[in-house]
Amino acid sequence: MMPDLGKYGDTVMSAYVASIVLLVLLVVISVIRGRHVRAEMDKIEKRVMGNG
């Protein structure tokens, strides 16, 4: 199944691994921060609206 990459196997694989890791990190960090901020906003909204 794996294509024969010849003498450039390491070159191609390292480019793919580096890029995919960076893309996945970007998405995961964005989603984690998004969820954290949303939860904090809900908490503060409840507190402020409850007091007001």
Add this chain to the structure above:
Amino acid sequence: MSIWEYANPKKFITTTERVLPVLWAAAALCIGGGLIWGFFFTGDEVRQGSTVKIIYLHVPAAMLAINTWVMMLVTSLVWLVRRHHVSALAARAAAPVGLVMTLIALATGAIWGQPMWGTWWVWDPRLTSFLILFLFYLGYIALWEAIDDPDTAADLTSFLCLVGSVFALLSRYAVNFWNQGLHQGASIMRAEAVIGTDTQEKVSNIFFYPLLLCIIGFVLLFVALVFYRTGTEIRARRIKALMARERVEA
């Protein structure tokens, strides 16, 4: 219906949350499909061998590295002219995406360059302008983080974005301005190729179609990330406003 309706933060969030699941799924399908097609089902190129498979990551990332800055320029101008907070926050949300795309373009270019050019790096016009663009992204993100008042931060980063646009354009057209350096000229999006007067070498269709799918996937991923991250920035701004209100009432 006017585009300015989406300058309302609530309207922006409700609308984007409706389209986000479709965008995430379409981006994953296109990128996954394009990479599998390119990696497993296309052969080697005569001169580059299997390193040609790196274009499926390098080209879309490089395109987005430049176009993210163009998008930030447009939204920064909207902020400066019309003072819509959503546009300033969209520029802020897009910057880390552009930074990662520039980093991918630089890294994959260096990895490809080592066996093909015999060096990881040369001070070639396109490579150098991309490195400067990367530094501008870092500076832009740092400036947002360094200033507490969001309106002042939006003003200053918008001006930085205007200055940085020179390098974004330079990155795009560097290979046309100077006939020196190792980086080849544009071989995919060329006006001559579109109007049919092209005599220069271009990417073979065998490589072009999976590449096109990857480009579409990267654009969809960019839109999804910017929508999602802008929503996060809007909420973070609301948290600051609520906390300020709480302090006044206390």
